[in-house]
Structures are given as structure tokens and as C-alpha cells.
Amino acid sequence: MPQPPAGSLRDTPDLARRYSETSQWQRQRGRLLIDLAQPRAGERVLDLGCGTGELSCELARRVGPSGRVDAIDPAPARLEQARAARPAGLDQLVFAQAAAGDLARFDDESFDVVYSNYAVHWVLDQPAMLSEIRRILRPGGRFVSEFLSEPIPLFAELIELMPNGDDIAGENCFLGEAAWREMVAERRLGIERFERPEIPLRYAELSGLFDWLEATSHGAFEAARIAPAARRQLESRFPGEIVCLCKAFRLSLRRAP
Numbered sequence: 001m002p003q004p005p006a007g008s009l010r011d012t013p014d015l016a017r018r019y020s021e022t023s024q025w026q027r028q029r030g031r032l033l034i035d036l037a038q039p040r041a042g043e044r045v046l047d048l049g050c051g052t053g054e055l056s057c058e059l060a061r062r063v064g065p066s067g068r069v070d071a072i073d074p075a076p077a078r079l080e081q082a083r084a085a086r087p088a089g090l091d092q093l094v095f096a097q098a099a100a101g102d103l104a105r106f107d108d109e110s111f112d113v114v115y116s117n118y119a120v121h122w123v124l125d126q127p128a129m130l131s132e133i134r135r136i137l138r139p140g141g142r143f144v145s146e147f148l149s150e151p152i153p154l155f156a157e158l159i160e161l162m163p164n165g166d167d168i169a170g171e172n173c174f175l176g177e178a179a180w181r182e183m184v185a186e187r188r189l190g191i192e193r194f195e196r197p198e199i200p201l202r203y204a205e206l207s208g209l210f211d212w213l214e215a216t217s218h219g220a221f222e223a224a225r226i227a228p229a230a231r232r233q234l235e236s237r238f239p240g241e242i243v244c245l246c247k248a249f250r251l252s253l254r255r256a257p
Contacts, residue, residue, distance in 0.1 A: 005099055005122055006171050007218035008074035016077040019215035020052040022208070025201055029146055029248075030055040030117035036193070036252055037144040039063050043112035046136070047071040048100050048145075049119025053082025053093075059115060060093035070106070072098040075218065101125050103132040112141050118248075120147035124173050127183050134187045137255040143189070146250045149196065150174050154244050155213060158234075161226050168220040177249070184253060193252035203242045206234060 034055065039045050039062040047056045050071035060069045069092060073079055079095050086093060098105065100116070100123045114133050123129050133143050151174065159165050175183075177196070184191060203209040210223040226234070 005074050005124075007122070007220060008076070008099070010218040010220065011075035011077040012219065013077045013080065015215050015219050016052055016075070016081045018211060019078065020054070020081060022212040022215050023051070025199070026118045027054055029199065031058065033115065033117050033144060033146050033250070034058055034062065036250075037113050037115050037142065039067070039113050039115070042066040044110065045069045045113040045115055046103075046106070046111045048114055048116035048133075049073055049122065050079075050082060050095065051075075051119075052078050053085060053095065055115075055117055056082065056093055056095070057087060057090060060090045063092060065092055067092055069093045070111075071095045072100075074099040099123075101129050101132075103129075103136055106136045108135055109138045109141075111136050112138055114141070114143045114145075116143075116145040116147070118147055120145055121149075121172050121174060124171075126173055126175055130183050130187055130189075134189060134255060139255055140257040141255050142192070143253045143255075144251065146197070146248055148172070148174065149177075149247050149249045152201075152244050152246055154209075154242070158209075158213060158226075159217075159221055161230050162221060163225065164220075168217065171217075171220065180249065180251075189253040189255055191251070192254055193250065195250040197248050197250050199246040199248065201244045201246050203244075205240065206238045206242065209242055209244075 039059055041064040043063050045059050045063055047059055047069060050056045050073045056069055056071035076097055079097055083095050159168050162168055213221045
């Protein structure tokens with residue numbers, strides 16, 4: 001059985017709450033991705049890397065009571081918050097603790113849609129994950145995902161300021177477009193969209209960026225661990241609003257009927 005991601009072992013209720021509060025841009029992108037996925041009434045959907053579950057609820061509303069959404073994440077505190085915040089009446093939404101690289105619990109050809117918003121770059125064995133996604137998709141089913149295509153330069157710089165920065169950086173995997181196209185072709189998945197959006201991320205001040213990075217990294221980044229001299233340099237470089245460019249892949253793949 002694959003080992004759980006390192007970040008999930010660091011998760012805490014406070015980090016889960018802060019992630020929900022600071023990840024508005026990811027939810028905005030995720031809603032656009034739901035529109036691309038077009039989940040329909042009665043379909044079964046897998047939300048791969050559901051986090052605190054806000055988008056899972058929207059998926060469940062789309063498929064309605066005759067459908068089902070299985071929402072998985074490896075981080076227990078985020079799942080606990082997701083379950084607590086699930087609105088009444090969404091009985092078709094089921095949360096479970098599982099990593100994206102461990103889908104053995106699901107039967108062959110059991111999903112109409114696999115949906116994943118800003119989670120795939122946390123999966124270290126993406127070829128194995130894609131093979132499993134193909135296995136669990138029904139003929140004609142689709143995999144719709146958006147995820148980082150490369151590290152965000154400023155975020156990578158901040159991670160390097162941590163004493164164990166190399167270990168933290170190793171928790172992400174970034175494969176290029178050619179590698180992804182090859183993986184997709186090998187698994188006989190048809191490409192309906194392969195886009196490379198660039199999204200500007202805006203933070204009113206440095207502390208806001210720190211809050212989000214601490215939460216999304218499950219506490220691997222801690223602003224308090226930045227050396228005082230490095231902190232002063234950052235505050236001098238970024239006295240006001242910060243804009244970072246996020247480069248991503250946006251895929252819509254379909255298993256042949």
C-alpha cells in the first residue's frame with residue numbers, strides 16, 4: 001500500500017481551518033473546473049484531493065440525490081472539517097481518507113467523472129495515479145483536473161528559507177507537458193483539452209502570503225522559522241501588495257467508449 005503523503009501526517013485542525021479561509025483563489029478555479037467537467041444528475045464523481053470539501057458540496061449538488069460523490073483526501077483534519085461543514089441533505093456526498101495514489105478501494109469502471117482541483121502536483125507517482133484513474137473510469141468517462149505545472153518561484157524561494165527546505169520541495173512532483181502527453185497516450189485516454197493557464201495570485205501583504213503557504217503546505221512552511229535577517233529582506237522587497245504568477249495545466253481527458 002502506498003505511504004500517505006508527508007503533509008497529511010502534519011495536518012492539524014488549525015491548519016485545516018486556515019486553509020479553508022485562505023484558499024479562495026483555488027476554489028474560484030475549482031468552480032470553473034466543475035463547469036468544464038459538467039457533472040450531470042445521476043452520475044458518480046470522484047473528487048480527488050477534496051481538502052476541506054467546499055467544491056465537493058458543489059459537485060454533489062450537480063449530480064443530485066440520484067448521483068454520488070466520493071470525496072477523498074489523505075489529511076484527516078481537513079476531512080473532519082469537510083464532514084462537519086457538509087450541508088444537510090447532501091447524503092449523496094461521502095468523504096473518505098485516502099491518497100490520490102491509492103485508489104484500490106474503488107471498483108473497475110465505477111466512475112463517470114474523476115475531478116481534481118490543485119491536488120495532482122502533490123502526487124509523487126503520477127503515472128501510477130493516471131493508470132488507476134483510467135481503471136476506475138467507465139467507458140466514455142472523463143478526468144478533469146487543474147494543477148501546478150511548475151513551482152511558483154516566490155513560493156519555492158520561501159520554502160528554501162526553511163531548515164529542511166529540500167525535503168519540503170520533494171513533496172511535490174512536476175512533470176512537463178511532453179511527459180503528460182506521453183502518459184495520456186500510453187493509457188489510451190483521449191485529450192479534449194490540454195491548456196496551460198497562467199493565474200495571477202494577489203496578496204495584500206506578506207503576512208497573507210505566509211498564512212496561505214503555511215496552510216497549503218500542511219505546516220511545512222512556518223514563517224516563524226525564517227531567520228530575522230531574511231525576514232527583514234523580504235519585508236523590504238514586498239512592502240505592499242504581492243502578485244505571483246501561477247502556471248498550471250488544465251486537462252480534460254476521456255476514456256474511449
